[in-house]
Amino acid sequence: MVSAGYDELVETRELRYFVAVAEELHFGRAAQRLSMAQPPLSRAIQQLERRLGVVLLHRTARATALTEAGSVLLREARLALDAVEAAERRTRRAAADQPGVVLATKAGASRELLSKLLHAYAAEPGSVAVEVMLCGPGEPESLLRNGRTDVALLHRPYDTTAGFDTEDLHTEQQVVVLPKGHPLANRAYLSLVEVNAQTDLPLPRWPGRDGGHPDGPGPQVRDHTQLFQLIALGLACAVVPESLRDQLRDDHAIVPVPDAPAVTTVIAWPPHSRSKAVADLVRTATRL
Amino acid sequence: MVSAGYDELVETRELRYFVAVAEELHFGRAAQRLSMAQPPLSRAIQQLERRLGVVLLHRTARATALTEAGSVLLREARLALDAVEAAERRTRRAAADQPGVVLATKAGASRELLSKLLHAYAAEPGSVAVEVMLCGPGEPESLLRNGRTDVALLHRPYDTTAGFDTEDLHTEQQVVVLPKGHPLANRAYLSLVEVNAQTDLPLPRWPGRDGGHPDGPGPQVRDHTQLFQLIALGLACAVVPESLRDQLRDDHAIVPVPDAPAVTTVIAWPPHSRSKAVADLVRTATRL
DNA sequence: GGCGGCGATACCGCACGGGTATTGGTCGTG
DNA sequence: CACGACCAATACCCGTGCGGTATCGCCGCC
Numbered sequence: 001m002v003s004a005g006y007d008e009l010v011e012t013r014e015l016r017y018f019v020a021v022a023e024e025l026h027f028g029r030a031a032q033r034l035s036m037a038q039p040p041l042s043r044a045i046q047q048l049e050r051r052l053g054v055v056l057l058h059r060t061a062r063a064t065a066l067t068e069a070g071s072v073l074l075r076e077a078r079l080a081l082d083a084v085e086a087a088e089r090r091t092r093r094a095a096a097d098q099p100g101v102v103l104a105t106k107a108g109a110s111r112e113l114l115s116k117l118l119h120a121y122a123a124e125p126g127s128v129a130v131e132v133m134l135c136g137p138g139e140p141e142s143l144l145r146n147g148r149t150d151v152a153l154l155h156r157p158y159d160t161t162a163g164f165d166t167e168d169l170h171t172e173q174q175v176v177v178l179p180k181g182h183p184l185a186n187r188a189y190l191s192l193v194e195v196n197a198q199t200d201l202p203l204p205r206w207p208g209r210d211g212g213h214p215d216g217p218g219p220q221v222r223d224h225t226q227l228f229q230l231i232a233l234g235l236a237c238a239v240v241p242e243s244l245r246d247q248l249r250d251d252h253a254i255v256p257v258p259d260a261p262a263v264t265t266v267i268a269w270p271p272h273s274r275s276k277a278v279a280d281l282v283r284t285a286t287r288l
Numbered sequence: 289m290v291s292a293g294y295d296e297l298v299e300t301r302e303l304r305y306f307v308a309v310a311e312e313l314h315f316g317r318a319a320q321r322l323s324m325a326q327p328p329l330s331r332a333i334q335q336l337e338r339r340l341g342v343v344l345l346h347r348t349a350r351a352t353a354l355t356e357a358g359s360v361l362l363r364e365a366r367l368a369l370d371a372v373e374a375a376e377r378r379t380r381r382a383a384a385d386q387p388g389v390v391l392a393t394k395a396g397a398s399r400e401l402l403s404k405l406l407h408a409y410a411a412e413p414g415s416v417a418v419e420v421m422l423c424g425p426g427e428p429e430s431l432l433r434n435g436r437t438d439v440a441l442l443h444r445p446y447d448t449t450a451g452f453d454t455e456d457l458h459t460e461q462q463v464v465v466l467p468k469g470h471p472l473a474n475r476a477y478l479s480l481v482e483v484n485a486q487t488d489l490p491l492p493r494w495p496g497r498d499g500g501h502p503d504g505p506g507p508q509v510r511d512h513t514q515l516f517q518l519i520a521l522g523l524a525c526a527v528v529p530e531s532l533r534d535q536l537r538d539d540h541a542i543v544p545v546p547d548a549p550a551v552t553t554v555i556a557w558p559p560h561s562r563s564k565a566v567a568d569l570v571r572t573a574t575r576l
Numbered sequence: 577g578g579c580g581g582c583g584a585t586a587c588c589g590c591a592c593g594g595g596t597a598t599t600g601g602t603c604g605t606g
Numbered sequence: 607c608a609c610g611a612c613c614a615a616t617a618c619c620c621g622t623g624c625g626g627t628a629t630c631g632c633c634g635c636c
Contacts, residue, residue, distance in 0.1 A: 037594070
């Protein structure tokens with residue numbers, strides 16, 4: 001007998017429906033997002049609950065909330081849907097005539113490393129086309145999980161590398177970026193507490209995993225360009241890896257922050273990847 | 289807008305069908321395994337191929353074979369189905385009144401370590417019931433992936449830890465186990481090539497990931513009890529971690545094999561695990 | 577050439593997923 | 607306190623699509 005049978009599994013449709021409801025916490029809006037009417041959605045969730053023998057949502061007439069089991073399913077269902085999506089995408093790409101490999105990294109980060117890597121890999125014998133996909137913070141992990149990309153450059157501890165194979169490429173200290181002429185700008189170094197303590201320059205708020213910005217005083221930013229613009233205008237400051245220095249203009253000042261956690265650039269790929277191109281890319285990267 | 293929508297995803301039913309066909313390479317047998325008739329299965333696969341725009345199987349009247357893309361989908365689909373199964377299982381267990389945690393390890397391996405771990409963890413404040421699931425070689429990884437267990441003890445390099453978070457617990461050298469009185473048994477140590485070179489005692493064949501045994505001369509074994517029995521009978525020898533010594537009888541002899549790869553016992557868990565029990569168990573294990 | 581094995585096609589019936597209309601329950605609010 | 611707003615659940619209907627049976631087409635082999 002070959003590998004155990006998967007019988008009676010939940011369908012991806014049901015998981016999609018549940019994720020929509022769990023994220024919206026509102027059947028009507030979830031139905032709208034799924035381009036369907038509310039009643040069949042309600043029924044589908046009920047059916048899912050009956051099948052699992054588990055109450056997933058706590059409904060009151062006024063609000064809908066996740067139960068403990070519901071939030072477990074939300075997390076697991078996202079992973080499962082990502083895996084299904086990855087299966088679909090990787091199969092399509094495996095069938096495409098031109099092989100190619102997709103690499104993701106946060107826009108603006110590790111520029112120099114990336115260009116060195118791309119040049120070195122292109123010089124390798126048997127190298128294939130590398131499509132670089134620039135994306136916002138927090139995104140690369142999910143792009144890797146759902147098969148949109150084959151390999152990514154991540155930055156610990158900003159990005160989480162859980163569930164991927166990784167190789168460390170480069171470690172660097174962080175610096176605080178200030179508007180030129182700011183009182184703290186001529187210090188030899190600053191500590192994290194000093195940066196956090198000063199109140200005239202708020203720290204920016206990056207979007208979280210869910211796409212929403214956390215609450216707080218600072219301005220909302222989506223990329224480094226926005227960030228550096230705001231800093232130049234004297235509206236913010238930020239602690240960033242020192243390699244971003246070459247993207248600064250002369251109306252910026254930087255001060256080392258020795259006690260900020262060091263940032264390690266890693267190359268990451270799905271653990272079960274069998275792609276020769278990914279393997280070559282990783283090997284090239286570690287040899288830089 | 290909250291996280292990207294998963295629209296138009298393949299259903300798990302289609303993936304299950306494909307996996308069955310891909311494993312059997314025979315529509316009739318696959319249909320039988322799925323408890324359905326062959327025609328709807330053929331149609332479902334055709335439909336899947338149309339939806340993906342990819343040829344998955346190469347059919348001739350006499351044989352069915354996987355295409356390149358098909359074998360990619362087989363691997364990815366297994367992972368996706370495991371993820372779906374895990375979602376289902378973990379949700380059910382999250383809803384169960386008695387929490388508990390399930391730990392898997394290969395039967396007979398790491399006995400001493402396991403019992404120390406269980407005792408130490410039981411003494412922790414706030415510890416929950418630990419159900420130990422003993423399983424054959426190669427199994428623990430999939431048990432962890434499909435949610436049947438929460439945490440596992442694995443042995444590198446025998447087991448692959450790809451895709452899990454791990455902590456190393458213990459490293460040990462390997463020894464060769466021989467029948468007592470065997471000519472090589474009184475050597476101070478042996479090299480791997482010497483073990484492989486001798487022909488009177490074949491090495492055993494363990495079942496592979498697919499449940500089948502590889503071809504070769506040695507006897508097929510499924511666990512250490514069988515193995516040691518065969519060795520005592522003078523029908524085999526084997527290179528195993530030295531901690532298995534205490535399971536040997538006095539009709540066995542062991543000789544160190546210094547150049548065999550060291551075996552590291554690791555504790556592994558799904559990277560996204562949020563379970564306090566798993567975290568406690570891991571913490572306890574690393575402190576042993 | 578005929579038979580056997582295997583996948584594809586043709587056709588049918590029903591179960592289920594989805595839609596509309598409506599109800600029931602629970603808050604705010606005048 | 608009654609009324610309306612809001613939201614999920616229920617009732618009912620319809621069409622699609624999945625699964626079943628019967629059969630065909632194709633190929634390899636006695």
